[in-house]
Amino acid sequence: MFTGIVTAIGSVARVEQRGDLRLTITGPLDPATIDIGASIACSGVCLTVVDRGGSKGEAHFTVDVSAETTSRTAARMWEEGAHLNLEPSLRLGDELGGHIVTGHVDAVGTIAKSEAEGDSTRLTIAAPAELAPFIAAKGSITVNGVSLTVNSVEDQPDGEVLFGLNIIPHTAQVTTLGQLGEGDELNLEVDTIARYLHRMQALRAS
Template sequence: MFTGITVAIGTIGQVEQRGDLRLRIDCPFDPAAIAIGASIACSGVCLTVIDRGGTKGEAHFSVDVSGETVSRTARGMWTEGRELNLEPSLRIGDELGGHIVTGHVDAVGRVVDWQPVGDSEEVTIEAPAALAPFIAEKGSICVDGVSLTVNSVHDQPNGAVRFMLNIIPHTAEATTLGGLGQGAEINLEVDAIARYLHRMQMLRAG
């Protein structure tokens, strides 16, 4: 379980195609604090640490990325040199600064507009129709592993949904979201509470 609060930006330093993808992710962590078998969210994807090394501040850890994961995440994100938002799993007693995030990507969204507003940026993302019931104004959504508040929602004639987010300067600097551009694909995870409420409504309606 995670909170959608990025603690560091990592970089994919090596990609090895085996049966699955084996990645080495370089990061500013202390390797002594990275446990083998631990879960780390990498741009919204929960991955298991299978190896780690390096020194404090210049650490690295390795993960395996299955074909299923590759097929359900943003195109081109598992490539050498790609930056990733990193968040270790939540521990009992940690502050829940964002919202409850599982690290399971629900769908891939696409940036359709990106405009400066004051010191911030307003970004509009289009998500597939399957996610429309779970995205609500002033609700929470996880974008590439970052917990954000939905400012507005606009349903599209084809069933898709477009929603607008505000990216403040700190978020742009502390995450990979500051580097997004028009047409960029991003990993989306809807709010878990919204998912359960929708399921309950479906059962009542049936």
């Protein structure tokens, strides 16, 4: 379980194609706090640590990524040199600063528009039709592992949905969102509460 509050930005240092994809990721973490078998959200994808090392502030850890995971997430995040938002799993007693995030990506979205709005950046993201019922203005959504508030929603004739977000300077600086532009893909996870409410309504209507 995660909160969508990014701890650090990491980099894919090595990619090895085995039966699954094996990545070595570096980042400003403390390896003493990373347990083998622990979960770390990497740009919104919950992955299991199979090895780790390095020193405090210059840690590295290794994860295996299945073909199922790579097929359902933004493709460029699995390339050598890619930057990833990192968040260790929530511990009992930790502050819940964002919202409840599972690290299970629901769909891949695309940045349709990126424009300055005051000191912030306004992103308009295109999401597939299956996510439309779960995205609401002032609701929460996880974008590349970052907990964000939806500002606007525009349903499209083909069922696709466009939703707007404001990325404040701090968020742009401490996550990878400040590095992205129009046409880039994003991992999207809808709010867990919205998912259950939709299921309850579907059962009542049946």
